[in-house]
Amino acid sequence: MVDVILGLQWGDEGKGKIVDYFAPEYDIIARFQGGPNAGHTLYVDGKKMVLHQIPSGIFHQNTVNIIGNGVVLDPVTLKRECDAVAAYGVDVRKNLFISQRTNIIVPTHRALDKASELQKGESKIGSTLKGIGPAYMDKTGRNALRVGDILHPNFQKQYNDLRTKHQVLLDNFNFTEDISASEQEFFEALEFLKTLNVINCEYFINDSISKGKKVLAEGAQGSMLDIDFGTFPFVTSSNTTSAGVCTGLGVSPRQINEVLGVTKAYCTRVGGGPFPTELHDATGEELRRIGSEFGATTGRPRRCGWIDLVALKFACMINGVSKIIMTKADVLDSFGELNVCTAYNLDGKQTQEVPFQMSGIEIEPVWKSFSGWNTDTTGIKEAASLPETMSTYIDFINNYVGAPVKFVSNGPGRDQIVRL
Structure with missing residues (x-):
């Protein structure tokens, strides 16, 4: 069977760390769409590594990493990444495979x-x-x-x-x-x-599944950048949703098992396009500063705002998300009050649906406020130790979007994840 990890916002949700965290549980990690516009950040031996083309399981020597046919591949970027990865003692000729159809x-x-x-x-x-x-x-x-x-x-x-x-x-x-x-x-x-493993991916991956191998499909960008369902025309050029797994790897929809969606505890976006909950004030600046919100690929400052539950519920719906991983929850540690968007006001009418066209229209978010936890959560290892106000915040999100938050990332380190 194939499990999927993908982003539920406008990218930059921290998918790289999450894939790296789950990689030991899988035999194969496969990228199914996107290109070098994606930047998945990992920390290896305490050093920052940003991967643009290579799947995020590359540092696990017993894991096969596949670049699928749904990806667009820049050979120059790939070579540079392979050289960087090799410096950590990784033999890419052993565990990196590329589809002929890429x-x-x-x-x-x-x-x-x-x-x-x-x-x-x-x-x-x-x-x-x-x-x-x-x-x-x-x-x-x-x-x-x-x-x-x-x-x-x-x-x-x-x-x-x-x-x-x-x-x-x-x-x-x-x-x-x-x-x-x-x-x-x-x-x-x-x-x-030419020196790497170029394979007939759809046969390779389906044969592996038939032998009981576990596959994790790794998405790039985020669901709100999907060419069909994102904030068109400010979107990417591929299907970033779970449907893209089938066309991007050559697997049947019947093979899809869990869909793990990654969201930040707040929202960010790089570049232009609609962003209903964006903050143009000191709070937005503080989110950017604490969260080090600068694009892993471009270096551009990310636009920051409170979490948008209307968009998040939409993303969970179209992806069939079964579990949510919330990242950067620790960035909210020092805020006394938190807001979440629970609806949009459009032309005087309130809605909980994402409009087909979000560009060129005024979208006023409807807010619900929560008390912050004002506690350093970066050292917490167990769910029982999370602040009560943090659990209240998470529970509300669970109930609103209809998919449970099962993991909370509370720092950049590989081990800074709390299972709920």
């Missing part, structure tokens, strides 16, 4: 991403400029190059044909940036990629 990000994808975002001006969506959108566009446009293609003798022609198509688009943007240096690095990275 689409490749080429240098002109990055150029197209940048050119497109520049043209949008003030209407830009906050792209990470990693080439993600153009790569997925080539996938749906049936122009993409895939990892399996690099092993074929006519790959250079395939690449040249795609580059020519891209150049026409870049000329239309009047984009003249030289990418020759990027191309040299790209082809060097392809030679490295």
Whole structure:
């Protein structure tokens, strides 16, 4: 069976640490969507490690890590990460596997991403400029190059044909940036990629399941960035929800077991787009400061606000979440009062539903206040030791969203997780 860990907000929920925490319980960790726009932060031997392409189980030597076909892969980023991981004594050629069907990000994808975002001006969506959108566009446009293609003798022609198509688009943007240096690095990275385990993933993973192996599917970004159900058009280019597991790995819906959703105890967002509970005051600044809220991929300051239960319940519904992991609960330790959003006011009417279009409309959050716990929770190991006011806060969330919070992360360390 396949269990799933995914984000329930706009990304940056702390999924990397959570996958790393659960990894010893699984035989296979598999990324099923997204690309190097994701940044999953781990702490290995006390040192910070941010993974953009490699699954977060890579530091567990007996765990197989798979990059699935739903991912878009930047070979240059992958090589850099493999080099960084190897410095910790990890042999990626032993426990990292890549689907033949995984689409490749080429240098002109990055150029197209940048050119497109520049043209949008003030209407830009906050792209990470990693080439993600153009790569997925080539996938749906049936122009993409895939990892399996690099092993074929006519790959250079395939690449040249795609580059020519891209150049026409870049000329239309009047984009003249030289990418020759990027191309040299790209082809060097392809030679490295050829030395890794390139597999027929859907057969590999289904065969493993039939033999009783436990699989954990690792999501990137967050549910509110889903191309269909997120805050369109300020979304990513893939399905970040549990439905993406099936198409991103080649497994049947019948194989999906637990869906573990990760949410912060408050909300953050990087880049543009709707954010109903965003705080433009000293409290928002304090959340950012205490939580060190800066993007793991971009370094951009994250927008901060109170938890949005309307959006969280929506995310739990569309994903079929069976358990919730709440991260960064310790960031709220010093706040005397906490607020949660329980409804939206839209045009004078109150609703607990997420509207299909959240951009360009005024959404006023309806708040419910809670007393803070004013206690350092970072050293707590047992649920019974959690402050009563913290338990009250969690219980309300449980009842509202209809899915139980079963784990609370109370610090960045691998062992700083309380099981409820």
